Amino acid sequence: MILIRLALSLMVLLSALGIAHPSEPMRIGIARLTHTHVHWLFESEKRGEVEIVGIYEPDEALAARYLAQYGKDHALLFDDLGAMLDEVEPEGLAAFGSIVEHLGVVEAAAPRGIHVMVEKPLAFSVEDAERMAELATGAGIHLLTNYETTWYASHHEAKALLGEGKAGEVRRVEFRHGHKGPALIGVDDEFLSWLTDPDQNGGGALIDFGCYGANLMTWLMDGRKPISVTAQVAQLQPELYPDVDDDAVITLDYGDAVAVIQASWNWTFSVKDMTVYGTEGVMFADRDRLDLKDEEGGVFSPLPVTPREAPHDDPFALFRAVVRGEVTLDPTDPSALENNLTVVEILDAAWLSARNLDPVSLPNNRH
Numbered sequence: 001m002i003l004i005r006l007a008l009s010l011m012v013l014l015s016a017l018g019i020a021h022p023s024e025p026m027r028i029g030i031a032r033l034t035h036t037h038v039h040w041l042f043e044s045e046k047r048g049e050v051e052i053v054g055i056y057e058p059d060e061a062l063a064a065r066y067l068a069q070y071g072k073d074h075a076l077l078f079d080d081l082g083a084m085l086d087e088v089e090p091e092g093l094a095a096f097g098s099i100v101e102h103l104g105v106v107e108a109a110a111p112r113g114i115h116v117m118v119e120k121p122l123a124f125s126v127e128d129a130e131r132m133a134e135l136a137t138g139a140g141i142h143l144l145t146n147y148e149t150t151w152y153a154s155h156h157e158a159k160a161l162l163g164e165g166k167a168g169e170v171r172r173v174e175f176r177h178g179h180k181g182p183a184l185i186g187v188d189d190e191f192l193s194w195l196t197d198p199d200q201n202g203g204g205a206l207i208d209f210g211c212y213g214a215n216l217m218t219w220l221m222d223g224r225k226p227i228s229v230t231a232q233v234a235q236l237q238p239e240l241y242p243d244v245d246d247d248a249v250i251t252l253d254y255g256d257a258v259a260v261i262q263a264s265w266n267w268t269f270s271v272k273d274m275t276v277y278g279t280e281g282v283m284f285a286d287r288d289r290l291d292l293k294d295e296e297g298g299v300f301s302p303l304p305v306t307p308r309e310a311p312h313d314d315p316f317a318l319f320r321a322v323v324r325g326e327v328t329l330d331p332t333d334p335s336a337l338e339n340n341l342t343v344v345e346i347l348d349a350a351w352l353s354a355r356n357l358d359p360v361s362l363p364n365n366r367h
Contacts, residue, residue: 026320029054029090029114031081031105032097033066034190037119037146041094041316042070049310049317054088056081062190081108090114092323094316098200099124099207106132110139117144117319121211121347122340124202129344133337142322143337146315149177149212149272150334153308154285158276159220161283161303166292168280173220173259175213175274178205181265183240196241204244205265206233206350213261214346216274217252218339223332225342226252226259230359231350236266250350253359 028050030038045052052072057063058079067074078084085093085108095105095118102118109116116136122145123129136143149155162170179185182195194200201207210231218225229252233245240246246265251258273286282293284300291300311317311327318335321327331338349360 025049025051026092026316026323027051027053027088027090028092028094028316028319029056029084029088031056031093031095031108032101033057033062034059034098034188034194035096035119036188036191037148038066038094038096041096042066044314044316047314047317049314049320050092052076053090054078054084056084059190081105085109085112085114092117092319094319095119098194098197099202100128100200103128103132106135106143110135110141113139113141115142115144115319115323117146117315120145120147120215121207121343122337123344124207124347124351126344126348129341133341136337142319144315144319144322144329144335145215145337145340145343147212147215147334149216151308151313151315152272152285152287154288154290154305155216155274156308157290157303157305158274158283158285161292162220162276162278166281167276167278167283168295170220170257170276170278172257172277173213173217173274174277175216175259175261176267177209177212177262177272178264178267179270180267181237181240181246182208183237185270196244198244201244202347203233203351204241204248205246205263206231206248206250206354207347208265209263210248210250210261210350211343211347212272213250213259213263213274214252214343215334215339217259217261218342218346219332219334220276221254221257223338223342224254225362226254226346228253228359228361229346229349229353231354232357233354241265245354248350248354250346252346 055076056078063077092115093109095102102123106116182192231250234247235245237246248263250261276283280295284291290303290305292303293300311321329336345362353360
């Protein structure tokens with residue numbers, strides 16, 4: 001009985017201090033609905049780890065569609081981000097607007113001690129990324145970045161096998177990420193309008209899909225930055241994307257290894273896969289599959305892929321676990337801030353290389 005009373009007293013104290021009990025879902029707010037990956041959060045809420053307590057979206061028609069689709073109360077909706085954060089006081093905030101809006105989200109959340117998760121990439125300029133990191137570090141909040149490919153169990157199996165020396169030393173990694181293009185796959189108008197605006201998205205396919213390979217390679221290389229970045233971009237469908245690239249190839253030179261990132265809005269099908277060439281074998285991984293070919297050649301042999309366990313199987317479950325102190329991310333983790341600062345450096349260098357048609361060296365240390 002004494003233990004029960006102590007537990008109840010602790011719960012009351014935590015409540016009074018505004019600290020959630022570890023078993024309670026994380027109260028999460030949403031900043032904008034113009035990125036359709038927000039459906040992921042609405043679906044994830046059904047798991048019970050998070051609870052949506054407020055939505056900032058000034059586009060009333062867009063907000064009405066989501067509220068109706070998911071049976072949400074209109075009282076959750078705010079047309080001012082600061083007002084939403086002050087009234088509902090969420091533990092975490094998930095950003096689903098344009099990439100350029102990410103900085104403003106962190107500027108609003110950090111002084112209030114609210115943790116943030118943004119959709120990939122963290123930013124498209126080093127200046128914005130470093131300012132976001134400065135704000136997050138100064139306020140003591142977590143700042144995570146979500147990529148679909150983070151949740152592929154095949155990628156984690158491949159990383160573990162590399163750590164065991166299964167394929168030898170990494171020499172070359174090829175990434176393919178893309179689809180037919182946002183216009184042809186029919187994304188919502190609100191999404192398409194900023195995705196194809198260089199001021200809002202920073203570019204086209206290079207930013208949209210180039211970030212995946214940069215993120216994964218930084219993880220596979222245990223946080224090492226490339227020595228140089230070389231990129232080429234093309235505009236194969238200018239009638240659909242007059243202001244941005246729709247095809248990009250980025251090459252990362254590590255001295256002892258090379259990564260080739262193919263990012264395109266011109267694939268005939270949706271693709272997110274990687275091929276790792278090592279000194280003793282080759283691994284191929286996509287969403288559900290991992291294959292290995294040893295140095296003797298022959299055919300690829302399928303390897304078992306074990307589904308990830310909670311909270312490592314869902315972005316918002318992991319966000320909650322990190323905020324609650326149940327999980328500590330390694331700086332090289334695909335979701336971690338340090339990894340994603342490197343991603344932005346790579347993207348920034350890729351744009352400079354594509355403009356000048358020359359390789360761009362990366363500094364060994366951030367300024």
